Amino acid sequence: MAYSEKVLDHYNNPRNVGSMDKSNPNVGTGMVGAPECGDVMKLQLMVDDATGIIADAKFKTFGCGSAIASSSLATEWLKGKTVDEALKIKNTEIVNELSLPPVKIHCSVLAEDAIKAAISDYKKKQGTRKAVPEMQAVEAIA
């Protein structure tokens, strides 16, 4: 299969690879996919308490080049956005930006799911923190 230049660029120079402390209340973690399906994405974002803006985002992905590129791109787009703005990122925007072929659209869907899962985890932690300050944040996925 021929990959677009942008996919190749993200594959060769993935942005924001890494992991953040899952127990940090300002960090939201989303992990989607399954090893049997051939792709697992872990996407994390850290929200600045004062501004409500996503200050940092990290990813790790097991999957094909398009899955790696989709999640790498997602981390780039997340930074500087508010949580509500981030929720508006659509998989079709990822498809267009990376020129993904039809068989790879599921990679972009997975990236959108990962963003949503990470934000939902962050919101859950924030809710828990406000309601029961002593309790440890519950992780979305062990």
Next chain:
Amino acid sequence: MKTPIYLDNHSTTPMDPRVLEAMMPYFTEHFGNAASRNHSFGWEAEQAVEKARKQIADLIGANPKEIIFTSGATESNNLAIKGVAEMYAEKGNHIITAATEHKAVLDTCKKLEKQGFQITYLALREDGLIDLDKLRAAITDKTILVSIMYANNEIGVIQPVAEIGKICKERGVLYHSDGVQAVGKIPVDVIKDNIDLLSITAHKLYGPKGVGALYVRRKNPRVQITSQMDGGGHERGMRSGTMNVPAIAGFGKAAELCRLEMAEESKRLRFLRDKLRAKLERELDEVFINGDMEHRLPHNLNMSFAYVEGESLLMGINDIAVSSGSACTSATLEPSYVLKALGVGDDLAHTSIRFGLGRFTTEEEVDYVATRMIDTVRKLRELSPLYEMAKEGIDMTKVEWAAH
């Protein structure tokens, strides 16, 4: 060393220049139709065909009269299985094959199933070998044919062909073997191996594409098949159609070269394959061999690189041609059914790579491939959330994945 490097010789092999040389005259000055009986153009073409028939027969211990030329192994498999099914339909309607056969065998069997035949798809042992007791138990008085390949195209595992053939003989059942990956690479002898029908193709043994053969036994027992291609009655009525003379001449030459050079070549390839394996196993953790290592083609290596998806791995080694069992690289978007049949989980099937060494593979290339593989696997594991979890000691079978 030139790139890209070709290490996908189970898929096809480059043609040996000596083969091309043997073919050339039959494209131009000796262009005759081998079926033209009354002029020298026809005679020359026929001579070339008969020479090739002998060269191929010699490679597998057969009589030249037992070689039927076809367009390739897919046709040979179709002709063998459908031809026997049709010919012996009155005797029985049961055929036994295995789950790891090539699609040309499996899909042919599936079509016969729709027409009312009973097909048993034998499960395999974890090492990829047939369980002979299961085979014995599967044979009934309605069984007319057993079709089990000589060596597998993905994992290179060599079946106990002689014993399978012996069981079939004892029970009066015909034995067909898809010999595509084995013939020319390891010694194959249709008499010692008790094979009644054997499929071969030229392009997997350094010959041209578009030509193959079916060995059909003429003695003990005399095997009959119903033709699937009707017309001028070529190939003793079993396969009509004008002979592809240049390709057949090349096929013959390729078979002869394999026969003469097999002993040395297989020793060299085994050394290179073992070197590749040793290097990968030394430098990388969590790599797994798929299929038995002892009963295996000398030029095959199939390994899973846990936590690294196959297509992304291929992308990282883009100057090397190999294959992956990953779903993303297959037309069906399913991971390898061969690995699945061995009980390899889908998670590991997605991370598998097949290396197929060949006549023109050099040690320098193998060293380069090993280095590139090691670098790429390490890089992708840095990116892999699964590798990170494994290192943290998380049991991934306990994680509730959001399967999609």
